[in-house]
Amino acid sequence: MQIVDPAQRVAAMLRIRRFEEQCIQLARAKRFAGHYHVYIGQEATAVAACAELGPDDFVFTTWRNHGHLLARGAAPGRMMAEILGKAGGYAGGRSGTLHLAVRELGIPATSALVGGSLPLATGAALACKRRGSGITVSFFGDAALEEGASYEAMIIAAVWRIPILFVCENNSIPPELRKRGQFTSSTLPTTRLADVPESLRIPTEVVDGADAGALADCFHRLVGEMRRDGGPRFLEVRCTRWPGSFPLWPELPCGEWQVAWAFDQKPDRPDLAVWLEQSDPLVLHIRALAAAGILDQRRIEEIDARVRAEIADAVRFALDSPFPAAAEAYRHVWATGEPIS
């Protein structure tokens, strides 16, 4: 999705946040059963990256894919319908949240295996090089570097010199904050994850995932370099995990995010208040825009109201969509359209 003005960037980030909040509430209301992962706190990364991409480019993501798809322009209603397992979803209810993919947006397949998507993305980048157009962006979390597949994929990318941008969204929990019963975090012997690809001579950078401006500059520069000179590149985005993503199942601490939290109010929970102050890309970006006199609170409230209405429509579409007929279980095993076995 192209970003041409600050209001659009705020809207794009808010669209992801409001979508994820609805996702959490639909899960809590038992509208869907499977485990899921939300992108709250990392919105600036997907928005900055996808703003640089065109129709020839590929994006590969993970189980934490909602933000990447929304930033690429996927329809929130069809995404939410898929998450609810409905016929109106992008895969007719076959993928759910874990494998959300939209081929027409250059997101042809989504692996929910840790590290599973890096080899696939490498192959897509090879295809980009073969046809002489496009690049591939491969998003993954810190734990992907615990998998051998990631190391192998980076070797191949380096040997073949293909246009792939590895984006490691590092939201690991520092060891001193880890508690039993939380959702897992990576346990790597280095805290600077860019060290791993550097050993393979892949150019690397580290950027702050809470700084929307820095991310926008960084992706603009890196994607431009790759379009000129090829790749690969590796970017470590340092994110601080949102408190709602610490539990085994996501929670909304203090309810939905409030625009006022970016201005003169703060939530009751101290851990959330600290996270908003120091690590929320949305709060920090809005404050920067307000301080520069670009957007004020009233204008942000207007943008938020529009986004909330859009996401409410998406939820309604998903809830209204029927479940797939049982016979649909047998379709799409084979591209030939008919059972061959």
Place this chain on the structure above:
Amino acid sequence: MKISFAEGLAKAIYESLAADPRVLLIGSGFMGLNNAARAMLDPALKDFSERVFVTPISELALAGAGTGAAIAGQRPVVDLSTGSFVFQAFPQVVNEAANIHYMSGGQTEVPVTFYALAGIRGSGAAQHSHRPQAMLGQAPGLQILLPGGADDAYYLMKWSLLESRNPTVFISHALLFEETAEIGPDFPMPPVGRARIRREGRDVSIIANSITVPRALTAAGVLARDHGVSAEVVDLRSIVPLDRATVLQSVARTGHAVIADECHRSFGVAAEIAAILAEDGLASLKAPVRRVAVPDVPIPYSPPLETELTVTAEKIVAAALKVLGR
């Protein structure tokens, strides 16, 4: 024209590269440790060098890269080298490639070919002798091709590289390289998914695939010459798709079935064929079926130990005589 199995592979790879610029070779072994066969591939590697990708020993990511290139519009074949190495690539083959079309709700096609030289090949020992096809058969979404003759080495490889729209595992076998067959306009290819009757017979059906096809044909010759038994040899050619109808029709004619397969006995291809005959062919059977398969032990190195476990023509003959009550 008469070609060998290895020539068929090399010819199919060359012609496919020439016919479609989307065909890519990820890895370039294909012929294993056979120097004469390797030389047959040299013209393809020379004439299409820009589409031959040098690979580190990274089977997992190579299988994934082939899959990723396929979903992005190319038609790669990934040489996974030895059949046992399919396990190094297993997550990308069975949990990515096999699932993508379905998980995407039919949005994305995955025309990738995974190639491996599988089987008991002579002192490969336990870690280089696997036949992974039965395990792969438990991953819906993968086509599994098992040529048992030079004609199908050529036809099936060419079909996989140029026409298939689904992920395909092509299981080759080093001990088939010298087998020969006629190809050409007078020898039309049955469609993929249709078994071949390699030899017609009246008394017993021998259901075979891959390396057990020539051994079943040898066995059928011995049965005719020494025992007056007319054996029919069915070459499955692929196990996904599986031509159940031809198997059932053959057994309906002969009333007796021997299944010769190089997978391990338990849960193998032979077990699946036996189950099909039990479910849908019981009325045709005049005697219980027999499986000639590899006992459920790892493959040993020493030649006499390996031979003890191998599916041979002699074992197929003995099984045929047994089902016939001789």
